[in-house]
Amino acid sequence: MSGSGSAVSPKTLDRLPDSRKPAFRMRRILHGLGPVFILVVHLGCLLLLWTGLGVGAVVWATALYLVRMLGTTAIYHRLITHRSYAAPRLVWWLGSLVTASAGQMGPSWWKAHHLSHHRHVDTAADPHSPLTTDNGWRGFWHAQVGWLLSPDFHPASLPPDVEADPVLRLIDRLHIVPPLALAWLSWQIGGVEWLAAFCLSTTLLFHGVASVNSVAHLAGDQPFATDDGSRNNRWVAWLTLGEGWHNLHHAFEASVRQGYTLRRGELVTLPDPTYRFIRLLETLGWARRLRYPSERALQSRARLRPRS
Numbered sequence: 046m047s048g049s050g051s052a053v054s055p056k057t058l059d060r061l062p063d064s065r066k067p068a069f070r071m072r073r074i075l076h077g078l079g080p081v082f083i084l085v086v087h088l089g090c091l092l093l094l095w096t097g098l099g100v101g102a103v104v105w106a107t108a109l110y111l112v113r114m115l116g117t118t119a120i121y122h123r124l125i126t127h128r129s130y131a132a133p134r135l136v137w138w139l140g141s142l143v144t145a146s147a148g149q150m151g152p153s154w155w156k157a158h159h160l161s162h163h164r165h166v167d168t169a170a171d172p173h174s175p176l177t178t179d180n181g182w183r184g185f186w187h188a189q190v191g192w193l194l195s196p197d198f199h200p201a202s203l204p205p206d207v208e209a210d211p212v213l214r215l216i217d218r219l220h221i222v223p224p225l226a227l228a229w230l231s232w233q234i235g236g237v238e239w240l241a242a243f244c245l246s247t248t249l250l251f252h253g254v255a256s257v258n259s260v261a262h263l264a265g266d267q268p269f270a271t272d273d274g275s276r277n278n279r280w281v282a283w284l285t286l287g288e289g290w291h292n293l294h295h296a297f298e299a300s301v302r303q304g305y306t307l308r309r310g311e312l313v314t315l316p317d318p319t320y321r322f323i324r325l326l327e328t329l330g331w332a333r334r335l336r337y338p339s340e341r342a343l344q345s346r347a348r349l350r351p352r353s
């Protein structure tokens with residue numbers, strides 16, 4: 046800055062609105078690399094036409110999918126965003142690195158963007174509702190992919206609790222580094238074929254997570270009363286290791302377990318691998334204070350006429 050006629054003094058900088066501060070602009074540029082990365086991995090899947098996919102590459106792609114999906118669901122979603130359990134800082138940091146390597150952006154962006162969905166669910170201000178912008182295929186397309194290019198992609202503000210942690214803030218701004226490092230590692234281990242496997246795994250993971258935004262607001266049953274279109278969808282639950290029980294999630298955002306439903310007035314648990322993983326963390330001493338809704342609370346939210 047020094048020596049330049051356009052240098053801005055610290056006092057002047059303080060008076061600038063946030064949107065004109067260099068740090069704000071830099072943050073938007075860094076966050077904007079996320080959609081570019083997602084586009085590139087989609088194109089990277091074309092490499093499969095040349096390389097095919099051997100057994101080793103299939104195992105690699107599958108392992109990357111499962112581990113990074115658990116990072117997204119157990120760490121970004123249930124820990125950092127909804128605080129449905131407590132965990133040592135190391136779990137937050139390592140989990141964020143793993144999840145960022147899936148192209149899921151950084152923890153500050155993810156939490157801010159997702160909380161905006163909960164706050165404005167299925168209204169015009171929801172960043173990725175399939176029910177408001179357009180109905181039918183266009184609404185689905187917006188919730189699945191189109192939201193990446195919408196102005197709502199950039200949250201108005203970032204969550205203070207995540208921003209207060211310098212490690213998480215660094216991972217958030219440099220979120221593009223872990224996925225590039227993992228792409229490079231894949232290439233080092235198995236050449237172009239494993240790089241293609243990385244692209245395939247990352248693309249499938251992106252669509253798996255996005256299916257919670259799209260499919261789980263369009264298809265499935267609604268055993269719990271909520272003011273939105275959220276639904277329990279078993280196919281999305283399998284793809285996302287338990288996040289497809291989305292009607293329960295909107296009814297009880299802080300519940301560490303999402304696999305609940307009601308059948309003829311009886312409370313029934315559903316497969317929820319993410320919850321099992323968090324229970325494993327608990328056994329190892331890396332998770333504590335798991336939060337559950339009481340059976341009475343669950344019963345009290347029963348929709349009088351369940352929709353399916």
Ligand SMILES: [Zn+2]
Binds near residue numbers: 166275295
């Ligand atoms: Zn939702």
Ligand SMILES: [Zn+2]
Binds near residue numbers: 122127159294298
């Ligand atoms: Zn949520």
